[in-house]
Structures are given as C-alpha cells and as structure tokens.
Amino acid sequence: MIPKFIEHIGIAVENLEESIAYYENVLGLSCYAIEEVKDQKVKTAFFKVGQTKIELLEATSDDSPIAKYIAKKGPGVHHLAFAVDHLEEQLKTIENKGVDLIDKTPRKGAEGLDIAFLHPKSTNGVLTELCENKQQ
Amino acid sequence: MIPKFIEHIGIAVENLEESIAYYENVLGLSCYAIEEVKDQKVKTAFFKVGQTKIELLEATSDDSPIAKYIAKKGPGVHHLAFAVDHLEEQLKTIENKGVDLIDKTPRKGAEGLDIAFLHPKSTNGVLTELCENKQQ
Numbered sequence: 001m002i003p004k005f006i007e008h009i010g011i012a013v014e015n016l017e018e019s020i021a022y023y024e025n026v027l028g029l030s031c032y033a034i035e036e037v038k039d040q041k042v043k044t045a046f047f048k049v050g051q052t053k054i055e056l057l058e059a060t061s062d063d064s065p066i067a068k069y070i071a072k073k074g075p076g077v078h079h080l081a082f083a084v085d086h087l088e089e090q091l092k093t094i095e096n097k098g099v100d101l102i103d104k105t106p107r108k109g110a111e112g113l114d115i116a117f118l119h120p121k122s123t124n125g126v127l128t129e130l131c132e133n134k135q136q
Numbered sequence: 137m138i139p140k141f142i143e144h145i146g147i148a149v150e151n152l153e154e155s156i157a158y159y160e161n162v163l164g165l166s167c168y169a170i171e172e173v174k175d176q177k178v179k180t181a182f183f184k185v186g187q188t189k190i191e192l193l194e195a196t197s198d199d200s201p202i203a204k205y206i207a208k209k210g211p212g213v214h215h216l217a218f219a220v221d222h223l224e225e226q227l228k229t230i231e232n233k234g235v236d237l238i239d240k241t242p243r244k245g246a247e248g249l250d251i252a253f254l255h256p257k258s259t260n261g262v263l264t265e266l267c268e269n270k271q272q
Contacts, residue, residue, distance in 0.1 A: 005186025050141025
C-alpha cells in the first residue's frame with residue numbers, strides 16, 4: 001500500500017458552531033456540509049483544504065466516542081484518514097503484518113467512501129482510517 | 137487567508153525508530169529525512185503523502201515540549217500546519233481578529249520555511265502552524 005494523500009483529518013471539538021466560525025473567519029475555509037451521523041453520535045462539519053478535508057466532530061451524546069475522547073484528552077485531532085486503492089486487500093495484508101484492525105473488512109463511511117479503522121495501539125497512538133473512493 | 141493545503145502533520149511519538157518502521161512497513165511511506173532540532177529538543181522524521189508531509193517528533197529530553205505533550209495526552213497528533221502565502225500580513229490580520237499568537241512574526245522552521253504558531257486556546261484545542269515557502 002502507498003497512500004495517495006491525506007483524505008481527511010478528524011478533529012474532536014466541544015462546540016461545532018464556534019469551531020466552524022474559527023475555521024471560516026480565521027483560516028478562511030468554507031464549510032460545505034454539516035451532517036449528523038446518528039450511529040456514531042456525532043454532528044460533523046466539512047471543509048476542504050487542498051487534497052484534504054477537515055472533518056469537525058461534535059458529540060451529540062455523553063456516550064459518543066467523541067465525548068469520551070474529549071473527556072480523556074481534551075479537544076484536538078481525533079483521527080487521520082489516508083486515501084488508498086484496493087482497501088479490502090490492503091486490510092488483509094496489514095493484518096498479516098500484525099496490525100490490529102478495528103474493521104476487518106471495509107464498511108460505508110461519509111460521502112460514499114469505503115472505510116476501515118486501524119487500532120491506535122498498532123499505529124503509535126494515532127487512530128488511523130483508510131478510505132477508498134470506488135466512485136472515482 | 138485561504139490556506140493552500142495541509143503542509144504537514146506533526147505527530148508526537150514515544151520511539152522514533154518503531155514509528156518509522158510502522159509508517160514504512162505498514163503504510164508503505166518512505167522516510168526521506170531524519171533531523172535533530174536541538175533548540176526544540178526533538179528528533180524528527182519526515183514522510184510525504186500527496187501534498188502533505190508527516191513529521192514524527194520524538195523528545196530528546198524530558199523537558200522537551202513533545203515529552204510534556206506525551207505525558208499529558210499520550211502519543212498522537214501534536215500539531216497541524218497549513219501552507220499560506222503572505223504569512224507576515226496574515227499574522228497581523230488574525231491577531232486583529234483576537235487570535236492568540238505564539239509567534240507574532242514569522243521565524244525560520246524546518247526546510248527553510250517561514251513559520252508561526254497560533255495558540256491552541258484560540259484554535260479549539262489544535263496547536264496550529266502556518267507556513268510560507270518563499271523559495272517557491
């Protein structure tokens with residue numbers, strides 16, 4: 001596998017509205033989508049900078065993974081997502097290398113991408129996502 | 137300001153050698169430089185993925201900012217750096233918007249870039265760097 005680019009950077013925030021205002025008013029980016037992902041108990045806002053999306057994540061419930069992350073570490077970068085080809089094969093290859101997978105096979109993520117997460121204990125502390133865009 | 141792309145992602149790691157092995161052997165990236173930055177008390181390793189560099193940061197001393205970060209939050213993404221033009225003017229503009237700057241004027245960073253950090257209390261918890269490449 002050679003990742004093609006950083007597909008997105010997931011950032012845990014305490015207040016989505018305030019964070020959107022910062023990314024728009026200070027950094028000059030444009031929020032192009034706001035979406036609630038009910039099964040993950042998050043509300044998300046998307047920005048694009050070069051090849052990479054910034055995905056802000058606000059918990060919608062105290063038992064959301066994002067609420068737990070902020071309680072432990074404070075707001076900040078929650079995960080990195082790499083764009084790859086042939087995701088299903090890549091997962092088998094890296095599992096054979098001893099990497100602990102959260103998703104052993106791809107599942108559907110935002111924007112129709114196929115996604116899978118690697119466990120941070122296998123990735124030096126960075127929750128890591130691999131994404132394939134089969135629509136391209 | 138509209139950032140052009142994510143210039144790099146700084147990742148605090150506990151062990152540079154082990155982390156380089158993960159990025160090379162699992163993700164398939166190539167480490168193209170290892171550099172010690174004595175005044176920051178860090179040893180760094182660089183990879184490129186698309187437009188963006190990954191900069192791994194290992195503390196070389198217990199009073200390194202990276203050692204303090206890991207003691208507080210564990211290993212993970214330490215900062216995000218955006219590529220911008222006209223950095224000096226941008227800093228004045230965003231300071232006027234109430235953003236707390238760590239560097240009020242640009243200073244020299246790795247690879248000859250002009251850089252400045254914004255304080256995470258003004259950026260929703262993400263230590264944020266702006267970079268200008270005047271050599272381009």
